[in-house]
Amino acid sequence: MSKTVGAEPVNSIYQWLPSAIDTRIRVVAWLSLVSEIVIVGTGGAVRLTGSGLGCPTWPNCVAGSLVPSQEMGLHGVIEFANRLMTGLIGIIAIAAVVLLWRMRKERKDLFVLAVILGGGVLAQALVGGVTVLTGLNPFIVGFHFTVSLIMVCLATVLVHRVYLAPGPRALVVPVGFAGLAHATSFVVALTVMMGVLTTASGPHSGDAAAGRTGFNAELLQHLHAWPGYATLVLTIVLLAASVRSKLPVRPFIVTLLLIELAQIAIGLLQANLGLPPVLVGLHMVLACVLAAAMTAVVLNLKAPAGVTADLPAAEHERMLG
Structure with missing residues (x-):
């Protein structure tokens, strides 16, 4: 009897857990x-x-x-x-x-x-x-x-x-578009990594006694900016292509573009204002939002296979390049 009574709460908890x-x-x-x-x-x-x-x-x-x-x-x-x-x-x-x-x-x-x-x-x-x-x-x-x-x-x-x-997923964009999106994600990653290295070489160490990398922070700022501008150009190309072909990923690209514009504006401001902590912190947080937005773009290049199966044959062939 005790085993049955003891099992009831466990079973109740298990039943409470979502099955969908x-x-x-x-x-x-x-x-x-x-x-x-x-x-x-x-x-x-x-x-x-x-x-x-x-x-x-x-x-x-x-x-x-x-x-x-x-x-x-x-x-x-x-x-x-x-x-x-x-x-x-x-x-x-x-x-x-x-x-x-x-x-x-x-x-x-x-x-x-x-x-x-x-x-x-x-x-x-x-x-x-x-x-x-x-x-x-x-x-x-x-x-x-x-x-x-x-x-x-x-x-x-x-x-x-x-x-x-x-279940399986399939492309809902042309193959060339998907390739460009993945290339953009690589440049985004490069931009963020250069930003990490730049910050590690700058004045905000976290403590007066903490060391720095010893790299030239001013040079790293430029090396960080170049892939940032390249990302902007690639994203604009993606947006133009998504608008022209009416691709379902378009809203996510618009979001990505807006975040990039905000990041560039904040980056320029902080560089010209002597790296104020508030702007540096905002730049760091937006780097995470940028990574999330780029991830969302890549994820939405595909959809469950049933979605593409419902497309007309000519449209599906066009997406496959």
Whole structure:
């Protein structure tokens, strides 16, 4: 009797879990994406306020205490708040895994993404610890930001797929257009990576005692800008082609273009105003939004195979080039 009674709550919880994609899963997917972007903003605040060593140890904030002491002041509060944000992302990741547990076989793609995002939280926590323990080594800090960008892209994939039926997918754009879109994504990645290196060589180290890469920051600003302008040109070409052929990916390209224009404007402003922290932080956050938008463009080059099967034969042949 006790076994039966004990099994009832477990069975009730299992029955409560979604057996199909519902609002709960979609909300958690969006929370995952938003939180992955927000933590870049809080991490940027840590760096731009010189609070990188506000918690000088890890995993504790100060020796013998998980939370900052009064002596650490505002810097300790800012750094600890960023660590708490990591915990929030971890809770969201666990929620995604739990909600998808019942569908782990039918929607293996979503479950695997949720597990990877959860593992990414642990990895980021460890990298954050190494960052602190190495005294904010600029290359480790840059790697920390790069992993955050990857997490943003993966969360974007999760959001995209919770709105799609499972199964094979096929191109809904011409092959040449798809190739150009992938080339644009490569240039976007190059632009962001050059931005990471430029920031690692600039004045915002996160702490007065933290080292820099030793590279020429002014030269890197130009090397960062060139692929940025190339991305803009490629995106304009993509938009023109998508408008001319009335491709379904057009709204996502418009979004990508608007983000790029904002990034270029902010980049020029911060370079000419002496790198004010607010603009630098906004530039960092928009880099994540840019990565998410580019990922969305690439994802929407394809649709479930049934969509393309409904197209007229002539239209399908045109898309295949």
